[in-house]
Each structure stands twice: as C-alpha cells, then as structure tokens.
Amino acid sequence: MATVCYRPEGLDSLVQKTSFSKKELQVLYRGFKNECPSGIVNEETFKSIYSQFFPQGDSTMYAHFLFEAFDTHNNGSVSFEDFVVSLSIILRGSITDKLNWAFNLYDLNKDGCITREEMTDIMNSIYDMMGKYTYPCMRDSAPKEHVDNFFQKMDRNNDGVVTIDEFLETCQKDENIMQSMHMFDNVI
Numbered sequence: 001m002a003t004v005c006y007r008p009e010g011l012d013s014l015v016q017k018t019s020f021s022k023k024e025l026q027v028l029y030r031g032f033k034n035e036c037p038s039g040i041v042n043e044e045t046f047k048s049i050y051s052q053f054f055p056q057g058d059s060t061m062y063a064h065f066l067f068e069a070f071d072t073h074n075n076g077s078v079s080f081e082d083f084v085v086s087l088s089i090i091l092r093g094s095i096t097d098k099l100n101w102a103f104n105l106y107d108l109n110k111d112g113c114i115t116r117e118e119m120t121d122i123m124n125s126i127y128d129m130m131g132k133y134t135y136p137c138m139r140d141s142a143p144k145e146h147v148d149n150f151f152q153k154m155d156r157n158n159d160g161v162v163t164i165d166e167f168l169e170t171c172q173k174d175e176n177i178m179q180s181m182h183m184f185d186n187v188i
Helices: 011-017 022-035 043-051 060-070 080-092 095-106 116-130 142-154 164-173 175-181
Strands: 040-042 077-079 113-115 161-163
Touching: 011 022, 011 080, 022 080, 040 043, 043 060, 060 080, 060 095, 060 116, 077 080, 080 095, 095 116, 095 164, 095 175, 113 116, 116 142, 142 161, 142 164, 161 164, 164 175
Parallel strands: none
Antiparallel strands: 040 077, 113 161
16 A cells, blocks of 8 residues: 655745755755655654653653644644744744744644643643753742743733733843844754
C-alpha cells in the first residue's frame, strides 16, 4: 500500500510568506522531512520530537499547547508551511508579530483573552517540562507566583483577564521582555 505524501507549496511562495531564503527553506525542509517523511506531523509525533529537547522533564502538555499554536488550520496536523510560517514569526518577525504569536499560544481556548486558568496551565506545563531537578531547585509554588506576577503586571483594568491590547502594551513597555524578544534574531 502506497503512503500518501503531502507536498508543500513551491519555494518561491514560501520565500514570500516567510523571512527565510530559498537555501534556508531547503535546509529546514530536509530536517522536517527527515523527522516527518509523510510531509506533515500529527500531535503525537510532534510531542515525541519535542520531548527529545527536554529529556529531564515531561514536555507533553507544553508540546500540546505549542502544537495547537502551530496547527493554524485546526486540522490536527502541522504541514511544512504551517511550521515555517510560525518559525519565521518566532525567529524573525516584528516585535508585534512575535507578541501576537505568544498571545495566541497562551490564549488556549482562542477567545481573545488570557485567563488565570489558562496561564496556570501554561506555567505548570513549562515547569513540568523543565523537570524537577533544576538548579537552583524550584519551589512548588513557583508556577502560581509566576501567574500572580503575570496578572499583576498585565491585567491593567483588574478584570481578571488579559486582553491582546493589555498584553501588547505591557510587553512593549517592559525592557526585559523586549530584550528577550530579540533573543532569536540571529538564529539560523
């Protein structure tokens, strides 16, 4: 039985949609096809690949959230196009594009605001992924403290949710956040 393979759109089209050159896209495609010979990745494969980067922790939940952010068509799979468009934003997008992408990641139910529960789920998944044996050792209360700090800083009108406007405004005024947004500017 022949396996149906997904073929990505042409390189020229992807050069237009992303901030990558043809050569960079070719290298990325080789790596993608190596891990995902069918040309698309489902959530289980994505989790398996992602877990290799965090062997000391459990990255399952964070990889789930990340997969949902990469799966822009909500069809349960990530194509090469989905992958490189998101990667382009993360690595080379404008500050606003990067912040919008991060907001979308944190807005788990995609209703346009981040709730305390959503941020708690994200923080717990990040701490699970980092593992219990970090140095210095993290306190069990660390995820809750992170969420409290996030809402104290971001929820400008104290209504219990963070909107995209509050998120963008606060992030753009925070020097540490702005510096971290430039962290991947020279990758690849």
